[in-house]
Amino acid sequence: MKREDTEAAATKGVSRRSVLKGAVAMGAAAASGLALNMGVPGTAEAMIKKLPTKWDETWDVVIIGSGFAGLAAAAEAAGKGAKVVVLEKMPTYGGNSIINGGVYAAWDSEFHYRQKLNLGDDSPKQHINDTLKGGDYYSIPELVEVMANGAAGALNWMIDEGGAKIRPTVTRAGGHTAYRTHSAVAGVGREYTEALRKIAEKRGAKTVLNSEVTWIWRKDADPKSPVLGVEVKRGRRTLNIKAAKALILASGGFSRDIKMRMAHNPRLVPAFGCTNHPGATGEMIRFAQSIGADTLQMNFIQLYPFAEPETSILDTPAVYPFNGPGYGIVYVNKLGKRFVNELERRDVCAFAQINLGANMKPTWSIFNHAMILKMGGSYEEVEAGLKKGRFIKADSIAEMAGKLGIPADALVKTIEDHNRYIEQGKDPDFNKPITKVMIPLVEGPFYSVSQWPAVHHCMGGIRINPNAQVIDVFGAVIPKLYAAGEVAGGVHGSNRLGSNAIPDAVSFGRVAGTNAAKERA
Structure with missing residues (x-):
């Protein structure tokens, strides 16, 4: 067994024991209107908070994070008729997505630049194989398929509906066996975030800045117990916001949290710099763990x-x-x-x-x-x-x-x-x-x-299935909870191929938004 496997198994064991011990307390607490939350993941102590007796706001779909995944989810959910809000803790929208390099891997686009420039063959299958090999086959193949099969369509969607522009060339990046990397005209990820925000706003989604999520509300440890909403700090106010249909986590990774990244990968000492924006601190992963969500491959950074x-x-x-x-x-x-x-x-x-x-x-x-x-x-x-x-x-x-x-x-x-x-x-x-x-x-x-x-990037994160539903430590879906983008793990394995980040986030954001809108309120 490889060292990474051993570490992952050990981490999962701690999480399972913590949840099992905490669930005993939760079972008794549920009857008295208390909420499920384990507090600090990896400890057996359960933190009990009372469920809100009323909600300050109610939305069909609540999305945490305003980058590629969050905005794509917002656009799709709003397009299906859901009342959608995107909560962003930072004073500006976009997170890492805005400062991303603007490179996007897709086997094709509506412009067919690869074919026009005689740069060889490519296909979704080849993209899948490259991604699996590039991540040392730690990726979950079904998740890779969602990304690779959705990449071209998502790119065309941002171009056609959002006005995104790409340069008339295609490059071959490290680890890829084909010329499939498209470059944004703006030279940065803002090209795509602006396109996604345009689509989302046109469809009625609302983005609220300076809104830091401080709790995820879930009633109890019953596998059928859905996520209810979130507690949010907004200025001097603390609000409870109900997610009537679903909550989508699209809050990114934890590269900026030195303590958290070193807990999972001790080699990444403070001497290493970081490309990420200051808000990439991973608390939503910890909150998701606190209500029973499983994680995987957290040491892959x-x-x-x-x-x-x-x-x-x-x-x-x-x-x-x-x-x-x-x-x-x-x-x-x-x-x-x-x-x-x-x-x-x-x-x-x-x-x-x-x-x-x-x-x-x-x-x-x-x-x-x-x-x-x-x-x-x-x-x-x-x-x-x-x-x-x-x-x-x-x-x-x-x-x-x-x-x-x-x-x-x-x-x-x-x-x-x-x-x-x-x-x-x-x-x-x-x-x-x-x-x-x-x-x-x-x-x-x-x-x-x-x-x-x-x-630069966290390949590990919250465990999801191809529907972008979050999976708990027992292998069951947590009702009404979705995750997409860097906050989720399992797509890239031990190493992400460059230019796979945006198609991953946008493809799974679209899946999460579409499925969240279908949930019953």
């Missing part, structure tokens, strides 16, 4: 290999190393040498850098002018990056080496070798798959961008 080295932000230049491998971008270290197959998965690329040693920070990606548009970039972005000092420009590889402070002879040889590998169709150094659209770094100008790994 991803590093983004290409974050800005000093601040760890995922800015627009930090997306170029991710989008570039399918067109010939090269990663080099301070010695001027390659250190990994550029088409490898994110976890491989991240640890290839970490294993170089802290004194080798940062590494760089090198590309040329001919690659910019093909890999989903824009000349305007590059110019802006040059002004900020994120991109470095040079007319020759030797000049670039001088500007980066690395040995010119070594860097020139590395690039010449890589150019030859592209021409010969074989990479003897790292066995990178060579494709016909890769561009040798022969003609300038040349550009570089610095990079270093930072904590």
Whole structure:
């Protein structure tokens, strides 16, 4: 049995024992109008709170979180006639989704760019297989199918109804075997969140900011007992909001909660930076556990290999190393040498850098002018990056080496070798798959961008089924409770392939919203 399996089994055992002990207290409490909540997950003590005697607000569907998953769920639920509210704890909407890199994996779109550019074949099945392999087969196949089969339709929906725009190219990202990654014109996830918000608002959904959920109301431990609503802190007021049909959790992961992430993955010490927004703290996962929800694979937390080295932000230049491998971008270290197959998965690329040693920070990606548009970039972005000092420009590889402070002879040889590998169709150094659209770094100008790994994405989370229903620790559906996006686990396995985050969140958000609206009030 692998270490991850052992850890997951141990965690599940603690959760089951906690719920069993707590349920004894809950059984007695239910008769007196008290609510189910275990307080701190992983402890046997049960926290008892009285159920509300009245509700301050009542909605058909209450959604926690206003990112990709939450807004997609809101749009679909409202479109089915439900009265919908999205509760966002932060003062602005969107969470991580707005600062996401705007890259979206789908086997096709209504523009058929892959076919028009002769970039080879692809299919939902191939996308499924890549995702399963990329996550070391820890993914739940039925969940992966929902994402891959829903990806193209969800992308077209955001384009047609929401006005989202994508660039006229498709890239091949690490771990994918096909050119299937689409890039937003805005260069960030806001392209899609704006589209989703437009659809949701047009259909009547309401978003309320500065609304922090502090409790999930569920009556008792009976498997048939539904979720009732939430307690919300809004300014100085504490409100009880009823979810007459369903509650949808779409609150994201916990990468910003250092204590929580280290509890599940002790390697991710505070010294690691984080690409996430400040609100990615995972409390909704803990609250869901407190009412009996199961979790899985919580130790699977991803590093983004290409974050800005000093601040760890995922800015627009930090997306170029991710989008570039399918067109010939090269990663080099301070010695001027390659250190990994550029088409490898994110976890491989991240640890290839970490294993170089802290004194080798940062590494760089090198590309040329001919690659910019093909890999989903824009000349305007590059110019802006040059002004900020994120991109470095040079007319020759030797000049670039001088500007980066690395040995010119070594860097020139590395690039010449890589150019030859592209021409010969074989990479003897790292066995990178060579494709016909890769561009040798022969003609300038040349550009570089610095990079270093930072904590980025939680693959584990709340256990759900293909209907986006939350599953309890006994394997039963918790009535009227759904989850979608990064808050849920099981889609990506041990490692998320880059550009799978948005199709995962939007596809499952749509499923959750559609099914929630069908629940009986």
